Amino acid sequence: MDDHTLAATLASRAGALLLDIRAQGGAVGDRRSNELLLRLLAEARPDDAVLSEEAADDAVRLTRDRVWIIDPLDGTREYGEPPRADWAVHVALAVHGRPTVGAVALPGADLVLHTGSPLTVAPASPGPIRLAVSRTRPPAWVDHFVACLDATLVPMGSAGAKAMAVIRGQADVYAHSGGQYEWDSCAPVAVAAAAGLHVSRLDGSPLHYNQPNPYLPDLLVCRPELAGVVLNALLR
Structure with missing residues (x-):
């Protein structure tokens, strides 16, 4: 196997x-x-x-x-x-x-x-950008992001569910800050990247795993055509 x-x-x-x-x-x-x-x-x-x-x-x-x-x-x-x-x-x-x-x-x-059988990302949806966020602990910058991009929020639980929601066409962007560990994002990032999505830290830098300290606090998963505008909004 x-x-x-x-x-x-x-x-x-x-x-x-x-x-x-x-x-x-x-x-x-x-x-x-x-x-x-x-x-x-x-x-x-x-x-x-x-x-x-x-x-x-x-x-x-x-x-x-x-x-x-x-x-x-x-x-x-x-x-x-x-x-x-x-x-x-x-x-x-x-x-x-x-x-x-x-x-x-x-x-x-x-x-x-x-990753053995990557899904094709669902077609883009008309209307505003949909941002998957934690239903209980949304990041502090969410209001700024929504204002910059005229986005709408899609609250849900698990980090994996949010990242997969972008592949499945239920959201366009999953951006997180404020505390995660390598186990929160490693599998979702692998699956999202295999499907053709953009994956990175919130500053656009690569994600590295198996580090001495497994704390990996921020993450961006989004449709590739939105990566530039999303990163610009996050870096403002």
């Missing part, structure tokens, strides 16, 4: 488990999904390192070229509010710090988007 298929298979299996145990709540979901993913990765890729939101960070990953970066349950709040579907499972592989393989499962929508 190649890495792309493995990522998709693992994300799908974790998503199915999370659906089965959803009534037990987010804490149980985080733990059980993490246990499953770590076990399956150890079996399938025993020589690779893993960085997980739900496991202690092992510095051995800094000595490895191949590091799986996983978020066993992205959007724990939304997962705990059935029947919301804006939560996800992230499984990614960074090679030399680059997000080369990724899968984002959206179990509530019965979807797994992955």
Whole structure:
């Protein structure tokens, strides 16, 4: 099984488990999904390192070229509010710090988007730019962005759900600041880039993974034709 298929298979299996145990709540979901993913990765890729939101960070990953970066349950709040579907499972592989393989499962929508079979980005929608933002913690600059670009807001939960919303044609831009970690964005970035979207930091610089400090606070995913105008607005 190649890495792309493995990522998709693992994300799908974790998503199915999370659906089965959803009534037990987010804490149980985080733990059980993490246990499953770590076990399956150890079996399938025993020589690779893993960085997980739900496991202690092992510095051995800094000595490895191949590091799986996983978020066993992205959007724990939304997962705990059935029947919301804006939560996800992230499984990614960074090679030399680059997000080369990724899968984002959206179990509530019965979807797994992955780099092995990239989706074609949905056609542009007429009307104002649609900005996917956190439904509970929108960035402080949102009002400025909306004013600059005459944008409208699309609130939702998981970072993975927001990034995939751009691929699926539900939003045009996902921009985030104010605190994320590598596991929040690695899989969504890999999948979005494979689909042809623009991915970067908010200042336009590249995203690097498997860093000593996994804190990676900001992110931009958007339709490629909007990258210039969006970056200009963000840098004002």
